[in-house]
Amino acid sequence: MKVKILYFASLREAVGCGSETLELPGEIATLGALRAHLSARGDGWQALAGGRNVRAALNQRMVDAEAVLAAGDEVAFFPPVTGG
Secondary structure (H helix, E strand, O other): OEEEEEEOHHHHHHHOOOEEEEEOOOOOOEHHHHHHHHHOOOHHHHHHOOOOOOEEEEOOEEOOOOOEOOOOOEEEEEOOOOOO
């Protein structure tokens, strides 16, 4: 299944791109599995590793790691935002 992935702010800088369309291996069915898959790319991708404070949206709705992915979904990753 293909999904579109968007990276924002410091995550975009860490991974070196703002977006990509990715064909996912069959065993990746949840957002948490996608994060693990991406972080396994190494180097800057470790910014997405489990335990890191990263927010995620699936089709523009905030979700947690158990969110189930479907073909054509848009996944966005971004660091927490502070204001003041």
